[in-house]
Amino acid sequence: MKIAVFAGDGIGPEVTREAVRVLEALGLSGLELVEGDVGAAAWRKHGHPLPPQTLAIAHEADAILFGAVGDFECDNLERALRPEQAILGLRKELGLFANLRPARVFAGLEDLSTLRLEIANKIDLLIIRELNGDVYFGEKGIRILPDGRRQGYDLMSYAEDEVRRIAHVGFRAAQGRRGKLCSVDKANVLETSQLWRDVVLEVATEYPDVELSHMYVDNAAMQLVKNPGQFDVVVTGNIFGDILSDQASMCVGSIGLLASAAMAEGTKGLYEPIHGSAPDIAGKGLANPMASILSAAMLLRHSFGLEAEARRIEDAVAGALADGIRGGDLGGSHGTAAIGDAVLERL
Numbered sequence: 391m392k393i394a395v396f397a398g399d400g401i402g403p404e405v406t407r408e409a410v411r412v413l414e415a416l417g418l419s420g421l422e423l424v425e426g427d428v429g430a431a432a433w434r435k436h437g438h439p440l441p442p443q444t445l446a447i448a449h450e451a452d453a454i455l456f457g458a459v460g461d462f463e464c465d466n467l468e469r470a471l472r473p474e475q476a477i478l479g480l481r482k483e484l485g486l487f488a489n490l491r492p493a494r495v496f497a498g499l500e501d502l503s504t505l506r507l508e509i510a511n512k513i514d515l516l517i518i519r520e521l522n523g524d525v526y527f528g529e530k531g532i533r534i535l536p537d538g539r540r541q542g543y544d545l546m547s548y549a550e551d552e553v554r555r556i557a558h559v560g561f562r563a564a565q566g567r568r569g570k571l572c573s574v575d576k577a578n579v580l581e582t583s584q585l586w587r588d589v590v591l592e593v594a595t596e597y598p599d600v601e602l603s604h605m606y607v608d609n610a611a612m613q614l615v616k617n618p619g620q621f622d623v624v625v626t627g628n629i630f631g632d633i634l635s636d637q638a639s640m641c642v643g644s645i646g647l648l649a650s651a652a653m654a655e656g657t658k659g660l661y662e663p664i665h666g667s668a669p670d671i672a673g674k675g676l677a678n679p680m681a682s683i684l685s686a687a688m689l690l691r692h693s694f695g696l697e698a699e700a701r702r703i704e705d706a707v708a709g710a711l712a713d714g715i716r717g718g719d720l721g722g723s724h725g726t727a728a729i730g731d732a733v734l735e736r737l
């Protein structure tokens with residue numbers, strides 16, 4: 391069980407520390423943790439947000455526990471040196487193409503949602519976002535047109551095999567949940583989306599037990615706040631998934647509680663909280679480590695098949711919440727270490 395630990399920037403190190411304590415407390419045999427530098431922290435130390443030694447650790451590991459990257463001081467660096475390139479580079483280099491972003495309301499925390507209670511308490515959905523293609527990785531740049539105007543461009547494209555493999559992830563996830571898959575695209579305008587829809591329909595013939603629907607992304611954004619309970623599994627491309635998953639997390643209202651996985655073909659995966667590096671509270675011991683701890687649970691489940699251990703962690707977090715342990719993000723006053731202690735006690 392070789393796990394790379396990339397804590398990164400801002401609150402990344404402090405929340406990841408608590409997740410590591412939880413992993414160590416389980417007494418798993420063969421557990422080996424290897425730390426590496428990413429993000430602005432790595433840029434300061436090695437001159438690059440994803441230095442070769444970090445990439446080597448990532449390649450050798452069975453799974454990666456990731457903290458957060460991002461630092462305002464790097465906003466003016468050339469794009470290739472910005473902290474975000476660490477996560478984008480890892481996704482691409484390791485072929486982490488399937489992003490699982492579950493969003494559900496924790497019992498007793500419904501009032502954190504910005505939605506009305508009777509709407510919020512129905513949220514239990516999983517967004518599956520493609521991570522290796524789309525405008526993120528297409529040809530891009532800022533060029534000068536013949537008439538002298540500057541033009542920015544980012545090419546959107548998906549090859550059919552890229553759509554097919556993420557569609558399979560979506561259908562299989564739906565089979566393991568409530569059997570509903572909603573594919574989100576913009577096929578009324580974009581050719582990329584037309585191909586996406588065609589391929590999803592082809593793949594659907596292999597999953598007659600899954601109820602498939604299609605939705606344009608603008609409508610999906612509206613439905614997510616109108617009636618989020620209608621969604622079980624949502625599968626979508628990189629940019630739409632980026633936007634909709636942030637929206638879904640706010641529908642739940644507690645971004646400090648949401649974990650995510652980025653999976654390659656097979657069991658290798660990178661696990662990280664949905665929240666960012668939160669530089670305003672970094673280093674103060676105020677950040678809620680629950681999303682990082684829940685990322686560790688996802689890691690055990692998806693990379694090592696340790697369902698019981700994953701459940702133990704999730705139950706410990708739910709137990710702490712039920713007992714009133716709340717970080718500042720949830721309107722409480724428990725600090726990072728206190729929350730870690732509370733989860734460990736219940737473990």
Ligand code: IPM
Nearest residue numbers: 459460474475477478632635
């Ligand atoms: C996310 C983030 C990243 C993305 C950034 C940090 C590059 O917003 O994981 O959703 O856009 O994918």
Ligand code: MG
Nearest residue numbers: 632633635636
């Ligand atoms: Mg995002």
